[in-house]
Amino acid sequence: MNQELCIIIHGFTGNPWEVDPLANALERIGYEVITPLLPGHSISNERMEKVTALEWIQMVEKIVIHAIEENKVVHMIGFSMGAMIAAIMAYRYQITTLVLLSPAVYVLSPYLLRMKLEKFLQQARKVRSMSGQTVHKSPLIIRSTPIYNIFQFHKIVRQAKRIFQHISLPICIIHGQKDETVDPRSSELIYSVSSSKDKELHYLPLSRHHICRDCEVDSVVQTVIKFIKKYH
Template identity: 70%
Template sequence: MYQELCIIIHGFAGNPREVEPLARALERKGYEVMTPLLPGHSTDKKRMEKITALDWLQMIEEIMEHAIEENKKIHLIGFSMGAMIASIMACRYRVASLVLLSPAVYVLTPYVLRMRLEQFFQYTGKHRSLPDHERLNKQSLIRSIPLHNVFQFQKVVRQAKRIFQHISIPLCIIHGQKDETVDPKSAELIFRVAPSKEKELHYLPHSKHHIFLDSEGDMVIQTVTKFLEKYH
């Protein structure tokens, strides 16, 4: 009898808070849930500077290998850069299903820049304070990130882009259409390229990048839990 384990990987310059609503919901459903903090993703900038893409991948590999040794059935869930890491791991290890949330394939595109401008004028024009999920996003972006680590992020993305064509396990992709950080075309690319016979693509018409903390957060959780139940 397999024990069900959901490994949820947060995004670049983020932390497990980004995925906490989903983690709590899955725990209530009876899943064992892990939300690891990727190496260097703390408030200590000096620690971040020494971290490489390999460090991020190796940390998740260690978790995967330990779970496999304990005969656990693994569901991989990744947010943003975490979706890229999850995709890489899904091609290396035995995984029951893969969920990609706001997958970070295309980052700086005209669409993304337009979304940022629209949101900037939306809030400055109305003199409104940023919602909690927007504040979280801004904190991640404003925080001083070493250029070295931006290059490491790009390494992860490049590596993931080479393996999408090898993803054949059940796949669920969810992306907000008002994403101001990652172009929603990222989700479309993965869905088109992945050869999985069991795959779903869901767009959220009103959501930005942090889809758990946006207005359609409950819908995200319902979609993910319904998907996982199919491969229980």
């Protein structure tokens, strides 16, 4: 039997830390796992370097091509923007399964804007209630992302949206219903338009965007493992 490889792609401005719990679980049960750091990103969350969407795709593409040349069974797994890159790979190459975690289709929607406003108001109330304390004792760390990089992110999203209807391999989609970054309806769209006859859509009622680091991570791990074990 051919060796099985799971390629797990992290999200925009992120790093492999976002998917480490899933990667570690897959390694423990015998899968080979690769979690590349996309060009321009960093482990320490430093300011992004100026890179292109093409560079992100080409880096993952090299890994996929090498695995196929070695006759490995390839499971593509992607988180957020990484899910969109994973989908592009599944469209271009002979991939066995595709797993999309919090796929980033609808990033700025009325639903998300409302959630962000509610979160901001909650934080503002907390600050006001901190009697005698200054805001710097409870800082909100916001890392700005250059417009150039955001534009490259949207290029990935647009490219992936055009090919979902042409994807026919087994696909598993998982999304947190409390996602504050990507509208959960993104997953519903992909599920409805994909051509796959074997597809699953799972919603996590308590999870936000980083589902591999949230309270239902065990469900994520179990769902992914159960899904990819069906295909060799």
